Structure formats: C-alpha cells, structure tokens
Amino acid sequence: MEYVIEMLNIRKEFPGIVANDNVTLQVKKGEIHALLGENGAGKSTLMNVLFGLYQPEQGEIRVNGKPVKITSPNIANELGIGMVHQHFMLVDPFTVTENIILGKEPSKGGKIDLKEASEEVRKLSEQYQLRVDPYAKIADISIGMQQRVEILKTLYRGAEILIFDEPTAVLTPQEIKELIFIMKALIKEGKSIILITHKLKEIMEVCDRVTVIRKGQGIGTVNVNETNPNELASLMVGREVLFKTEKTAASPSDVVLDVSGLEVKDSRGVSAVRNLELTVRAGEIVGIAGVDGNGQSELIEALAGLRKTTAGSIKLNGKEIRNLKPRKITESGVGHIPEDRHKHGLVLDYSIGENIVLQTYYQKPYSKAGILNSKRIFEKARSLIKSYDVRTPSEYTPARALSGGNQQKAIIGREVDRNPDLLIAAQPTRGLDVGAIEFIHKRLIEQRDAGKAVLLISFELEEIMNVSDKIAVIYEGEIVAIVNPKETTEQELGLLMAGSKRMEAGGKQNV
C-alpha cells in the first residue's frame, strides 16, 4: 500500500539539544497511525516539522510519494495536512461557522457569505457525523464540541491527513468514546490520521500501527495487532514498566481527615458538594472516583481553603480547619497536589527553585527577618530535584521550560517534603506518561506506608483501582458508596459513578 506521508530520517536540532534524530514515520492511506513517546520525547517537534513550523536539518518529507518542502503551515494546508491542536485555537465570542472560515472566508461582492459557509459546515458536519451546530457560539459549547470544531476547521480546508495532538487529554470518558467514533468515521471517508499520544489504551483501541520515539530517537514502527501494552510501554520508556502498582496491605490507624455534612457551592452559586461525609485514616489511601463535574474540584478547593464552604465540618487530626485561610491549612499539615498544575501548582515564570519554596519561603531557613536566603532556597531545590528525579538543566531554570512530568515531580517533591499528615493528590498523573505515572504512584504509596493519610482524586478508574485502599464514589456532590477495590469491578464502579444505588450491605445508602 502506498504511503500518504513519509518523513524519512528526520533530524531537528535546537541550540544545545537534538530534538529529533533519525526519526522515520510512514503513514499509509486510510490508517490511524499512533505516534507514541514520553513527555519531551520529541513527538511535538516532529509534528511541527510536518506542519511547517520547524525546518529539519536533515531528512526528507514526501507527500503521496512526492518529495516536498514544507516551510509554513499554509503550505502544509495546501498539501492536505491539518492539525487539531491540543490547546484549541478558537475565538470564543464567534460562532462555529465564523471560527471555521476564519482566514478563508468565502465572500460575495466583498461581503462574507455566512449563509453559504454555514450550509457547507452543516454538510461537512453531517458527512462525518460530528453533530455540530454551525450557529452556536464557541463560548456556549462543551470542550468536546470545540474539539470537533477544530476537526471541522481542518476538513473545511480540505485536509486529507489529520494530526491529532493528544486529543483525549481534555475530554471526559464519554467524549473520548465519541471522539474514537469520529476518528473511525473519518477513516471510512478515506482520511488518514496521525494520533499523538502516550495513552496505550487508546492506541490499542483505535490505531492500526504505531511509531515509537524515545529521547528524540526513532525506535521503530509496529503493527498494533501484533503487540501489547506492555511491549509498547517498554519500547517507549526503554525498560520494563509495572502496570500494577505493587503495594502491601494498608494498616490504617487514627482518623486524620474527618469531613461531615459538608456543603459547598460552585462559582455560579449552585450547590456542588452536598452533605458530604468522608474519613481518611493515617496509613491509607482513599480514592475518590467519579465522573468529572460531580463536585470533586469544589471538594478539593474547600479542603485546601481556596473555596468557602457553607456548612458542615472539616477536621484535621480532630481540629476544625473549615474556612481557614490556605496558609493556615497548609501549616496545620495538609499537602496538596493541585488539579491544574499550571494554574495553581506553579508560578511558571519563577525558577524551579523558587517554586519549590512557594509555600515555605517565609519560614526559616529560607528567609529571616523578611530577607530571602537564596543560598538555602537553591540548596533545598537541588536536593529535591535530585531525590525526585526532576529533569531540569538547573534549579534556576524557569518552571515553564520543563515538561509536564517534571513539573509534576517538582510539585510532588515540594508537597511530600513538607511531610504533611494529609496529602491531597488531585489528578496527580493527568497528561503524564507511564514512567512518570509509575514514579508518582510509588511516592503516594510511600507516604501511606510512612503512616500518612492520602486522598486521591482521579477520573482514571484504573488509577483509582490500582492505588487506593478504599474507594469513595462521588455522585452529584455526595459520597454515594464506599467500596473495597479488591471486591469491586470497573463495571460496578461505573454504575455507581453514574448514580445507580449500591444495594449490598456495607455501602452507604443514599436517597
């Protein structure tokens, strides 16, 4: 079969590093081809080369067998290459149609012909079963729908080869299912897809072939039906990866966190957490399972003091901490790995060292009489960077320059190092590759084994099942069931998360 895209022996250098070295990617017509690699392995660089944003130092690109020079995204578009970016490039107050035609507006006598454009968008949407309303405003539609608008944008420009950059990172499980359906529909219509990802499950589910990159080097291409997740993981990381996190049985002791009757409202003033009851003991990991948007974020923010609660109590080691200031809560022994590391976890323009003392900078020995002791601060940073394997050129490097996994390791190092009695880990592995996930799970279990309480919030059922000693299912702001991970199945959890009541004894009954 012919190849629609061939990138042969691509080499791309940046000052000081080789981002791609001898990488070859050949995509057949009508296939979904995965590009797999750890964070920072060079996947995005390779795709930016294909999309005309970077020029390779060596190597050749062929489209439909013909050698081409892609010097700008416009040329890539002309060649039928379209990119669905991870971070959408949409104008919020514009309608779907207006966004799609942006830059390629059909005009009639100097006037934009919105009617015809909308009609065309509607047709395209129907053809690929995207079900997008051409007249809806971007600001009013869900993330999943916005992604479809991005897909339509590339189709409207006549794309034959679509590059999806980590498309599932921002989606809910339901939306992921729908996206997979759409991708299959695209293939049926004769398009080809390159899927950038580090999620092995997705590759196994939708892809035909997969090309692996490790540390900028092309490792090779394998057929998906001739491989398994374990093999892919070790190809990607370069060593064996354990999927089941190894841990001994928990030995829970005293109650550390005791939440009862908690009520929290969301930003719109709507009740998001209702009469929530939860206890976490020292020496155990409690996982909160639930579909996104069932009050998890509000619960975490309430526990961390970032959101006011309206009723109930939050006790830490028997002391009330409800509605205290974040600093007071931190000081009383709570560590918090926030859900959104860029928004809450890091000051991206600060160096890694400064980020490591983000909560302790005012204490001795990092400052004395109001004066910072940068020697001590960066000493601390160096030791944490070493013990948490944060890969950074130096402790003075801005946090922005690090890959997601390394940023997360720095945050975890910072939180765990303060040795909190309660560690709240919200989506600690979101967007990370298997190597980093393994590392983070180990650290959480270490905390548990050291006799600390750990509260894990995640949308990944696998993670919850693997790491937790006890699972609390949250639905519409309430804990609707407490289950033992050893005695439950993904199916049962899925049903509970969808709101169906648990009938067995031992579970908490709720109306």
Add this chain to the structure above:
Amino acid sequence: MSKYFSKLTSPVIAVILGLIVGAIIMLVSGYDPIAGYSSMIGGIVGDSYYVGESVRTIIPYILAGLAVAFAFRTGLFNIGVEGQLIVGWLAAVWVGIAFDLPRIIHLPLAILAGAAAGALWAFIPGYLKAKFRVHEVIVSIMLNYTALYVTNYLIRNVMTDKLDKTERIADTASLRSPFFESITDFSRMHWGIVVAIICVIIMWFILERTKTGFELKAVGFNQHASEYAGMSVNKNIILSMVISGAFAGLAGAMEGLGTFGYAAVKGGFTGMGFDGIAVALLGANTAIGVVLAALLFGGLKAGALNMPLETGIPSEIVDIVIALIIFFVASSYFIRWIAARFKKGVK
C-alpha cells in the same frame, strides 16, 4: 536566538535605530544631523554646567521609571505616576513651607511627605482593584486629572491668596547643594540624585532579596498559584501600588525640594510621569535598566535644549527621537524578526 538577543541587545538596537531615523528626519528638514547631534552631546556633557543640568533632569526620570517598573514587575500598570508625582511635589513643598524645624528633621520629613502623598494617591486604585476588581489603569488615569486640579486649587486658594505659585520652601527643607552647584558651574544639580540612587537600590532589594518581593512578583505572575500557596492576593496588589506610588511621589518631591523650591499652578501635566513609562519600557523594568534608560532620556532632554542655540535645530527633534526609540523598543519583536531573517540569509 533568544539567548543571542539578550535583554540588552534589543534596547541598544532600538536606540541606534531611533538616532538614525532622527538623523534622516533632520536631513530631510534641511539640517545637518552631525552638527545637531554633536551640539546635543555638547549639551549633555559639553562642560560641567551641562553635566550638572543633565543629572538634575535625570533624577525624576529615574524615580518615575522605578515607579512604573515596580508596578509592572508585580503585574500592575500604574499609569497614574503623573498624578502621584504631582501630589508628592505639593506635599513635600507644603511641609517645606509650613514647618520650622532643624534640617536633619525637616528635610527627611518633607521627602517622606512626598512619598506618603504619592503612596496614598496610588493606594486608591490599588484598593479599588483589590476590593472590586476595578482596573487600575482606568482609576489611575482619572486620578491624574484629579491630582492636577486639586493641587492647582490648593496652591491658589489654600496655600496662597490667588497666586500662581507658593512661597519658597525653608532652607532647612531644601535639597539644593552648594557643593554640587560649585563643581558644576552653578547648575541646579541637587542632592536628589542621592535619593534616586538609594531608591534604585531599594527597588532592587525589595524585588530580588525580600520575601515581600517574592510575594509581590508571584502575585503578578500567577494570582491563582499565589493564593494556593497561602499569599494574600489583595494585600499584595495594594502594597505594590503603594510602593510604586511612593517612588512617584518622591519624583515630585525632588522637583519641589530640589530643582524649583516651590510648587506652581500647572496648565497641564509635567509629562514626567508618562515619560516614566517609556523609561521603564526601555529599561526592561529592572532597577539597573531604569537607571540606564533614565540616563539616556534625561540626557537627550537636557541636551536638546542646546540644539537650537548652537545649530538652530528645534529641540522638538529630540522628542521625535525619543518617540522613535520607544517605537522601536515596542516593536522589538519586529527587530528580532528582521535580525533572524538576516541571520538566516547570511547562513
């Protein structure tokens, strides 16, 4: 590439381009740019009198630049430096006139009054931003006009009886320096330069060495992460504006206690507060950068006065050059782009 074009390169290129385009404008207008620029340079460093006058011009530029830069570094745009400068000027002069104290108390008191008045004036937009999320640019622009007309009213109706300027400040509150005057051929150079340099050190120290600076910058970069880390976002917004306003008030105090020795009714803004924005921009919002930019702008302004005397070139040409430099700094992205093209072409 970004390493190659370090912080210093793009301002320097902007200055050179500004001077070149300025020269072209002189040529087109029928003047000799070489004579023009040499008379300008003569007006900056030609003899000790000019040096003294240049230094005097630079003092408020440094302080106004620090005010803008400090706010910028902490995520705020203090466009109200002009107003804070005007109230600082009047407050300092008022203390200089109203009290009869020994110099060692009177002078610091007058200087601090200037700083306090500027700080108070900046507190208003800071408080409104912290409390009600009103944008500081809008409030501080409006407060510029309020400052102008309130001080004019006070000078005319409270401090004097319908006069256009106040009486002179007491000698004990004056920054004038017989020593500086004697070594600079009786220019108006005064002790304010020492105050300005101390403030440069203070700004650097606060931002780079203290926990307060750590918080201020963190809040400027990312309010959410700062709140998460237990900092008070609102307190830091107000504090940032207050410190910025204190620098601005000092700029006015230097004019009131040093250069002029009185406060006069103003027909319009002094412009120094707005020039402070340009100084901060050219100086990349760092303490040392502000000094260098103030040296340049203050020098150009002082030297400009010599151009019409020696060569007949109108001094306004220097305003054009300054505007061009600001233009080129603002378009440093464009300069980098051209330079990158050029580099590629050579390769």
